[in-house]
Amino acid sequence: MTRMEKPAAFSRRSVLKAGGALVVSVGTPLALDTLIGHQAAFAQGAKPPLMPDQLSSYVAVKQDGTVAAYFGKMDMGHGITVAIGQIVAEELDVPFNKVNVDLGDTATSVNQGGASGSTGIQDGGKQMRVAAAEARRVLVEMAATKLGLPADQLTVTDGVVHAQGDASKKASYAELIGGQYFNVQLDWNKKFGNPLYAPGKAKPKDFKDHKIVGQRIKREDVAPKVFCQEDFCTDVKVPGMLHGRMIRPAIAGAVPVKVDESSIKDIPGAKVVWQEGFLGVAAPREWDAIQAMQKLKVEWSKTEPPFPSQASLYDHIRTASVRKREVGKENGNVDDAFKNAAKVIEAEYEWPFQSHASMGPACALVEIKDGKVTCWSGTQKSHFVQEGIASILAMPVDKVHVKWTTGPGSYGRNDADDAAMDAAVMAKALGAPVRMQYMRNQGTGWDPKGPASIHIARAAIDAAGTVVAYEFTSKGFSRVDVNTNGSKPFDTLAGQTRGVALQSGDGFGVPAESYQFPNKRLAWETIPPLLDRASPLRSSHLRDPVGPQIHFASESFMDEVAAALNLDPIEFRLRHIKDPRDIALIKAAAEKSGWQTRPSPRRDQTGSKVAGRGIAYAQRNGTRVAVVAEVEVDRASGKIWARKFTVAHDCGQIINPDGLEKCIEGNIIQGISRTLWEEVKFDAKTVTSVDWMTYPILDITETPESIEFVLLNHPELPPTGAGEPSTRPVAAAIANAIFDATGVRIRRVPFSPANVKAAFA
Amino acid sequence: MTTQTFKLNVNGTTHTVDADPDMPLLYALRNDIGLNNPHFGCGLAQCGACTVHLDGQPIRSCITPVSTVGDGKVVTLAGLGTPDKPHPLQTAYVEEQVPQCGYCINGWIMTAAALLATKKKPTEAEIKQALEGLKCRCGTHMGILRAVKRAATMMG
Helix, strand or coil: CCCCCCHHHCCHHHHHHHCCCCCCCCCCCCCHHHHHHHHHHHEECCCCCCCCCEHHHCEEECCCCCEEEEECCCCCCCCHHHHHHHHHHHHHCCCHHHEEEEECECCCCCCCCCCCCCCHHHHHHHHHHHHHHHHHHHHHHHHHHHHCCCHHHEEEECCEEEECCEEEEEEEHHHHHCCCEECCECCCCCCCCCCCCCCCCCCCCCHHHCCCCCCCCCCCCHHHHHCCCCCCCCCCCCCCCEEEEECCCCCCCCCEEEEEHHHHCCCCCCEEEEECCEEEEEECCHHHHHHHHHHCEEEECCCCCCCCCHHHHHHHHHHCCCCEEEEEEEECCHHHHHHCCCEEEEEEEEECCECCCCCCCCEEEEEEECCEEEEEECCCCHHHHHHHHHHHHCCCHHHEEEEECCCCCCCECCCHHHHHHHHHHHHHHHCCCEEEECCHHHHHHCCCEECCEEEEEEEEECCCCCEEEEEEEEEEECCCCCCCCCCCHHHCHHHHHCCCCCCCCCCCCCCCCCECCCEEEEEEEEECCCCCCCCCCCECCECCCCHHHHHHHHHHHHHHHHHHCCCCHHHHHHHHECCHHHHHHHHHHHHHHCCCCCCCCCCCCCCCEEEEEEEEEEEECCEEEEEEEEEEEECCCCEEEEEEEEEEEECCCCCCHHHHHHHHHHHHHHHHHHHHCCCCCECCCCECCCCCCCCCCCCHHHCCCEEEEEECCCCCCCCCCCCCHHHCCHHHHHHHHHHHHHCCCCCECCCCHHHHHHHHC | CCCEEEEEEECCEEEEEEECCCCEHHHHHHHHCCCCCCCCCCCCCCCCCCEEEECCEEEECCCCEHHHCCCCEEECHHHHCCCCCCCHHHHHHHHHCCCCCCCCHHHHHHHHHHHHHHCCCCCHHHHHHHHCCCCCCCCCHHHHHHHHHHHHHHCC
């Protein structure tokens, strides 16, 4: 007999009133009091508080027997809704289509970290799995009581608990708890966000029993998108809503010193909100708000242009003072090994600032009504936006409700959280709901940027031609100059422009791989931001934060060492890679791509158009990816066509291969785009990449001919992330393929035709 | 600022809109007529998220002044097909599971629909050429091309 899980919540009266599910079977060995107590412990009519230690915070069974899964993360387009539905349906033994996953709503879900670090399945799914398993256990216990049978003689089929071997002795989930709430306490680790974990007593299923997990199930949100039935956050409207637009300075760091409101007096209903450096306009009609933004006369403070020239960016990074250095991995005595080396190979790589450049600039709607705030936002982290709005409006967190609503693309800490805070400030100042939408030049020009960096790699070779030491150091802007979410005013433009001092954090990373060398040191160094206040070059997380930068350099360098030793790039790697899953992965990629063992470069091609192949591999939080790129290079024009990719991918247990393939495809394409085209341009005053002409991305005419997969499934292992890892090795695979084709090593991203031609010169 | 009254034929229905003649059609569709499907992506005709058909031709509604539409027939993605009577491209988009965020789909589907209306069985090169310049930031390029080819096959 299970003890009562939460005696304090028990009241016999409430249970008897709640009523319907309480049945006493003749012959039951249980006393009535125990029975009532048991029912009360597991189910109640009122929802327990929305806390991580409550089962009801993750799972509910509705009156019609459908299951609601409340997920504190969201789906940015990778289809995690389906994967979570599969996990919950699997553990609960209900059909997949009976589960509805409710995403990222602060009123129904706890803070599981939002979309973050490819942890949707790895962390979020892990929690939903144990919650659903616990729900099943509890429902079986309830059925045992109701049916007068021991729980271990019961099983569940499609949401109906029944006796093994006698399906007539049954109780459906709907009968047991439908419309009520679980009143079951979980063993919460007291953490919020990605590390939140709160298992119950149930053990999740053995992978051998999985029927729904592992299936190719399609997304249900595609049809509503193509038939225009889904509201994006840009589409939500409320009565009395004003359209808001922000005004940013032409010289970063300047603040308004004089604002002439009479300059927009002819625009119907146009209003100005000016609070220190914060300057926005609003109007009942959207076109009027845009006109007001363009026509408002503003005098700005005299501010020295704060930025170095674009051409000197990497010299700036090289010479800037190091704010923090961290050695991520070290073994042996690296310094001695280099002193005694017969030969040292050294190379330096450069990666520019890059923009999220989401498909649309950010948009958020904030309504303040009856002492409560409602925000519709496409943020990746609604619970953090809830905290941020509460902070910026000086209101209790529980008075702020953030409803995550599909946004115009998101690949990390883009401009979404800034828009939500700007909307909140405007809504409060104007006493009306404000729909804040940025303009394109603000979306690209003023989003937090992926950090620019340099990477220095060197290898010590002994007289026998063996690598005896390897050192890799990254130096760049921090990936948390502003944090990965908008929960603190100092991390948002609304806070920074209204006088909150910057609290720039330090974070970078080291290569994630399993190369073994007797002496090895991987380190990173961060430098201060270029501006100590609201900056269009503030840096933060962009898909696979600093992963593409680091592994472009580290995996290009492995190829450089292989070439210096006249070894095939895969042969060289396999001499030093020790992790068996990594080895299997690289071999799988090689086999699938038809890799021919030989050193690079090819040296057998003449004429302008040449072809080559390259490999790169990386780990990421348990996941590992190997990518073989096959490219065509036009030496005359400098134009690269990344023609074919073969991706070997191992993320442990695969929940949904269909979703995984689509996710990888997007990552490869975005990875090619960032490698070939993407670079945030700036001058001394501000960012000058402000649209798709000045921040080009991969065009459809440049799409690869094919992307092929080898999905290495390990159902016996926990699932790890897939949202970002395959972005990581793309740049190096392309660089290595260009080297194979041409013998020219390109060490600076992007590989635009101009840059490639310059490298050939 | 002087507003004028315009009669717009959108998805087969006539709507009356009072607006600044310079206001782009996009805002009339989204805010006056209540059709949320064309999206604001850039306001510069660089991305295609706002694409609609005007007399069968794809146009960027974000830079098309409402005063220039006249009595032309405007069709949005919602007017192209419905769940009961889908355009083959809509069916193909669902079958191929194309979008990630889905914010860009007006550009691709409306532009491809205009191509397929006049060009039977286009080659891959012709499809790419017709779609050149449209943007998808999530990187669903592979799926887009698969869906357009599938729709072309469906349309014979």
